[in-house]
Amino acid sequence: MAIKAFSIEDGNLSASIVTTRSKKYTDIDLTFTAKPSGDVYKKFDAAAVKQSVKNLLLTSRYEKPFQPNFGANLNSALFALDTDYDPDFIQDLIADAIAKYEPRARVLEISLNLQPETNALDATIVFQVVNTSEVVSVDVSLTRLR
Amino acid sequence: MATTVKSTDLDFQNIKAGLKNYLRSKSEFADYDFDASGLNNILDVLAYNTHINGLTANFALNEAFLPTAQLRSSVVSHAETLGYQVRSRTTASALVNLTVNLAGVIGRPAQIQLPVGWQFTSSIDGISYTFRTLETYFARDNGSGLYEFKTTTGSIDIPIYEGVEKTKTFLVGEADERQVFVIPDNTIDTSTADVLVYDTASSTNYVTYTRLSEAVTIDANSTVYSIREAPNGFYELNFGDGVSFGKKPDAGNKVVVTYLSSSGPDANSGDTFTSNSNLTVGGIGYTVSTATSNESTGGALRQSIESVRQLAPIAYASQQRLVTSADYKATILSNFSQVNDCNVWSGDQNVPIDYGAVYVCLNFPAGTSQATKDLVKANIVTNFTDNLSVVSMTTKFTDPTDVFLELNTQFDFDPALSGFTLAGTETGVFNYVTNYFNTNLNTFNAIFRRSNLLTEIDALDQAILSSRIDVKAQLRIEPTVGVVDNFELSFPMKIASPDDEIYSVSSSIFEYNGAVCQIKNKLNDTRLQIIDIDGNVLLDNVGEYKPLDGEVNIIGFTLDAFIGGNQFIKISVVPDNPSVIRPLRNYVLRLDTSESSATATIDRQTSSLQVT
Numbered sequence: 001m002a003i004k005a006f007s008i009e010d011g012n013l014s015a016s017i018v019t020t021r022s023k024k025y026t027d028i029d030l031t032f033t034a035k036p037s038g039d040v041y042k043k044f045d046a047a048a049v050k051q052s053v054k055n056l057l058l059t060s061r062y063e064k065p066f067q068p069n070f071g072a073n074l075n076s077a078l079f080a081l082d083t084d085y086d087p088d089f090i091q092d093l094i095a096d097a098i099a100k101y102e103p104r105a106r107v108l109e110i111s112l113n114l115q116p117e118t119n120a121l122d123a124t125i126v127f128q129v130v131n132t133s134e135v136v137s138v139d140v141s142l143t144r145l146r
Numbered sequence: 147m148a149t150t151v152k153s154t155d156l157d158f159q160n161i162k163a164g165l166k167n168y169l170r171s172k173s174e175f176a177d178y179d180f181d182a183s184g185l186n187n188i189l190d191v192l193a194y195n196t197h198i199n200g201l202t203a204n205f206a207l208n209e210a211f212l213p214t215a216q217l218r219s220s221v222v223s224h225a226e227t228l229g230y231q232v233r234s235r236t237t238a239s240a241l242v243n244l245t246v247n248l249a250g251v252i253g254r255p256a257q258i259q260l261p262v263g264w265q266f267t268s269s270i271d272g273i274s275y276t277f278r279t280l281e282t283y284f285a286r287d288n289g290s291g292l293y294e295f296k297t298t299t300g301s302i303d304i305p306i307y308e309g310v311e312k313t314k315t316f317l318v319g320e321a322d323e324r325q326v327f328v329i330p331d332n333t334i335d336t337s338t339a340d341v342l343v344y345d346t347a348s349s350t351n352y353v354t355y356t357r358l359s360e361a362v363t364i365d366a367n368s369t370v371y372s373i374r375e376a377p378n379g380f381y382e383l384n385f386g387d388g389v390s391f392g393k394k395p396d397a398g399n400k401v402v403v404t405y406l407s408s409s410g411p412d413a414n415s416g417d418t419f420t421s422n423s424n425l426t427v428g429g430i431g432y433t434v435s436t437a438t439s440n441e442s443t444g445g446a447l448r449q450s451i452e453s454v455r456q457l458a459p460i461a462y463a464s465q466q467r468l469v470t471s472a473d474y475k476a477t478i479l480s481n482f483s484q485v486n487d488c489n490v491w492s493g494d495q496n497v498p499i500d501y502g503a504v505y506v507c508l509n510f511p512a513g514t515s516q517a518t519k520d521l522v523k524a525n526i527v528t529n530f531t532d533n534l535s536v537v538s539m540t541t542k543f544t545d546p547t548d549v550f551l552e553l554n555t556q557f558d559f560d561p562a563l564s565g566f567t568l569a570g571t572e573t574g575v576f577n578y579v580t581n582y583f584n585t586n587l588n589t590f591n592a593i594f595r596r597s598n599l600l601t602e603i604d605a606l607d608q609a610i611l612s613s614r615i616d617v618k619a620q621l622r623i624e625p626t627v628g629v630v631d632n633f634e635l636s637f638p639m640k641i642a643s644p645d646d647e648i649y650s651v652s653s654s655i656f657e658y659n660g661a662v663c664q665i666k667n668k669l670n671d672t673r674l675q676i677i678d679i680d681g682n683v684l685l686d687n688v689g690e691y692k693p694l695d696g697e698v699n700i701i702g703f704t705l706d707a708f709i710g711g712n713q714f715i716k717i718s719v720v721p722d723n724p725s726v727i728r729p730l731r732n733y734v735l736r737l738d739t740s741e742s743s744a745t746a747t748i749d750r751q752t753s754s755l756q757v758t
Contacts, residue, residue: 027177030184043184048177056182065194066158070181101181 025049025104046134049104053125056101057094057140072097078119078144087112094125104130119144156200162193212455219377221451228462231359232375232454234336236483237406238413238445240277241303241517242266243437246425249291257286258293258427265423266306266436268416275413276422277306277442278406280338303439303517308413309335309406316383316401317347324394327383329373332448333407334381336373341383343369344400352402355385358392368392375448408445415513416442440517446483453479468535474506477530484522486511489590491731493542497636503540504531507732509590549638549729550620550738551594552718553579557603557613558749564609568746571610575603576744583737594727594735611749617724620738621698622714625705632689633703637696638733640722644693646670651691651698654716657707659684665700665717667691674700693722716741 027048029041043051059071072093091110098105105127113122120143128135155161166189169178177183208214212224222232248254259282266277283304285293296302312334316327341355358364358372370392376382383403386392395401417438424431457476464473471490478488486509493503506526510519523543531541555575559568566574582599586592596615603613621635642650646669653665661678665688668675672693676685689701698717708715718741721727729735 025177026175028175028184028188030187042175048183051184052177052180052182055184055187059182064181064187065190067181104180 027051030055046129046132046136049102049127049129050136050138053098053102053105053127053138054140056097057123057125057138058142070101074121074123074140074142078121078142087114090114090121090123094123098125098127106130108135156197156204158193158197161196161200162189165189165192212458215455216451218379218451221454222375223377225454225458226374228458230454230458230461230480231372233446233449233480233483234373234375234381235333235408235410235448236444236446237335237338237408238275238277238308238411238416238442239305240268240416240419240438240442241305241440241521242419243302243439244283244285244295244304244421245435245437246285246293246427246432247291247435248287248293248427248432251291251428253428254287254291255427257284258425259284260295260425260434263311264421264434266419266421268308268413268419268442270413270416270442273412275308275409275416276310277308277413277416277419278311279304279306306419307338307406308416308442308445309338309408312405312407314403316403318395318397318399318401320397324387325385327401327403328376329381329383329403329405331381331407332379333410334373335406335408336381338406339373340404341371342402342404343395344402346398347400349400361392364390364392366390366393410447411445414441414443414445440515440521441513443511443514443518444482444484449480466534468504468531471504474504474531477534478506478508478526481530482522482526484510484514484518487589489732496731500542502538503542504535505542505544505731507544507546507590509546509734544732546590546732546734547621548736549727549733550622550716550736550741551583551727552618552620552738552741553599554616554742555579555603555613555744556616557744557746558611559746560609560611560749560751562609562750564607566607566609568748571607572744572746575606575610575746576742578603578606579742579744580737580739583735587735587737590732590734591729592735593729596725611751615724617721617727618718618741619721619727620716620718620741622716623700624714625703627705627707630702630704631700633698633700635698635700635717637698637719637721638729639727640696641691641693641698642720642722644668644670644672648720650693650720652718654712654718655679655709656705656715657709658704659706662709665703665715674698676703691719 025045025048027043029043030051031041033041035041057072057074060075061071061073062068064070074090074093077090077093090112094110095107098107107125107127109126111124115121120141123140124137125140126135126137155164166178169175175185178185178189180186209217209220212221215221215224225232244260246258260279262279262282264279267274268277283295283297285295287293294302295304297304312331314327314329318325342352343355344350344352353369355369355371358370361368361370364370364386366389368386370386372384373381374384383401385394388394419436419438421434421436425434457480460472460476461480464470464476468474468477471492474490475488478485488509489507491505493500493505496503496505508519508522527541535541557575559571561568564571579599582602587594596617600613600615604610619637619639621637623633623635625631625633644650644667649666649669651665651667651674655662655664657663658676661684663676663678663684665674666677667673672690673687674689674691675683676688677683688703689699691698698719727735
């Protein structure tokens with residue numbers, strides 16, 4: 001493909017044209033581990049999105065102030081895994097939450113391992129970070145505490 | 147460093163948006179906009195914290211001022227700083243005539259005694275309430291063995307008060323700090339409290355302390371007390387400091403407080419009282435016969451927050467003196483729970499002018515007996531106006547005058563714009579007008595403004611396209627059948643001048659000379675006539691009306707019979723200015739629902755263009 005050149009009068013735009021947006025995701029590391037300098041660690045790009053997805057899936061409805069619908073509400077499913085819920089429904093919960101609240105992740109696959117007798121579930125979500133080709137997975141394990 | 151974060155904002159979303167704006171100006175973090183990000187969660191915490199702090203500061207500041215305080219403890223505290231005593235719950239009281247019949251008893255005494263605390267029972271709405279005397283009363287033999295108890299003033303109306311007598315005993319200990327004595331009871335009627343201070347725990351010698359508000363002068367030896375409402379809703383008994391502000395009980399003293407625990411308004415309207423026990427005379431019990439002179443009234447819950455908010459500043463301004471009309475109003479409403487509302491004006495504002503007088507008009511709840519009204523008026527004069535008012539001013543009482551308004555509301559109604567039927571909307575409008583009077587009028591100094599009401603009617607439903615109200619004002623006369631009588635009616639506004647089509651004055655129907663008649667003004671004239679329903683004039687001159695003075699004078703009127711069951715005749719006039727009716731002095735505007743109506747006219751608004 002030919003390289004396009006522009007005149008000086010047009011702004012000397014002879015530099016290469018970037019046709020895709022390069023965005024760097026930067027988030028704070030919620031483990032709050034301190035660097036030797038005393039500052040907290042940050043998470044970047046896919047790691048930041050991964051942390052975000054995990055955070056979303058572990059949040060229940062009404063947990064976030066003034067955003068009652070935020071969260072995947074998986075906790076509520078733990079107590080009726082063998083009655084009211086089936087894997088498809090839980091997959092929908094996860095997919096809907098990510099689609100609504102985490103636009104940086106495009107879900108590719110959701111694997112579930114339901115354990116109704118112990119009120120536990122394991123979920124593995126494989127997703128692509130939008131605007132990159134990077135595919136990452138998040139494991140979420142939920143167990144009733146009492 | 148200047149930031150975009152408004153830390154005093156109250157709205158959570160605005161605070162969070164401010165934090166995001168701040169981060170937007172920095173390059174260090176980029177994920178604050180994603181709801182699930184860690185940074186967004188931290189922003190939630192920060193914004194929530196700021197939000198809570200903002201709300202707390204807002205609430206705290208609201209509580210810091212009397213007009214905006216919401217908590218009762220705050221309002222009471224502010225009122226106290228103004229020297230205002232918040233009224234506690236009050237007991238209902240009744241007046242009864244008590245007699246004991248000892249006819250035929252050999253050697254009966256000349257005088258018998260009814261001890262303090264004599265109990266009576268009254269059943270109100272299926273619940274029994276105990277009433278009791280608060281003084282000792284005596285009765286003398288009338289010669290035939292009938293003993294009728296009387297008060298010290300000679301009245302046979304004995305007051306009895308509802309409530310359970312309770313006693314709290316405190317032993318005064320050694321303390322450097324001033325002691326307050328807690329009465330953990332929010333049903334106390336503080337006006338019934340008796341405070342006795344004994345020398346020691348076992349002593350029978352005591353000193354009776356008086357209420358601080360009744361003290362005339364106070365020095366270090368004044369035996370006064372006050373009972374104030376505590377922040378938790380209970381009450382606290384306070385004494386002086388022993389230095390300059392009343393005597394302080396000494397260590398080792400015993401303080402005994404006796405009071406009535408009241409049921410408040412639940413014990414009102416009791417009209418039958420039965421003595422709980424027989425009165426023992428010469429070792430034999432005799433029945434105490436009870437006749438009710440006045441049913442129980444005056445029971446009330448403790449003063450409401452809004453009432454305190456309204457009256458405390460006025461009471462402070464009055465400084466325990468009765469100078470302005472607001473002083474009178476605040477003092478009366480603060481001290482007499484039997485009174486719903488009152489209005490006060492000076493004699494120079496009265497019609498006719500009466501210099502040197504203060505006119506007080508009291509509005510009692512419906513059903514209040516004349517005896518109770520008289521008692522309240524006597525107490526106002528004895529306890530307040532005689533002591534606190536300006537020298538030479540005389541207090542005169544008048545009764546409220548009800549001016550009834552007849553409102554005929556007409557409105558245009560488009561059924562296509564509403565889910566309600568025409569009849570349903572008419573009923574809705576009529577009920578709204580009735581409620582409007584209950585909410586905004588029916589009290590002193592409440593002005594009727596027609597345009598205000600019309601605005602609210604128009605806003606009731608989008609199907610109400612426009613509206614108008616025909617207004618008449620009405621006073622009532624109570625003539626005696628068969629007796630020639632005169633009546634002077636004063637309306638609180640000018641009356642419309644005579645018209646050649648519309649009667650400015652008209653009455654409800656009555657029987658006169660065997661015919662069904664009305665009083666009306668002669669068309670184009672101020673003269674009043676008695677006219678039968680066929681329009682024949684039966685009496686050409688029965689008085690006149692004065693449009694500019696708002697007066698209707700009926701002279702030489704003889705009624706044959708009332709028609710319609712009412713024992714009065716309604717005299718209605720067309721106001722000169724129906725847009726506003728301002729009740730002065732003792733007038734109270736009320737709605738005559740039987741003469742008012744709401745009528746709809748269909749207006750579909752759809753019009754077809756007709757080309758001819």
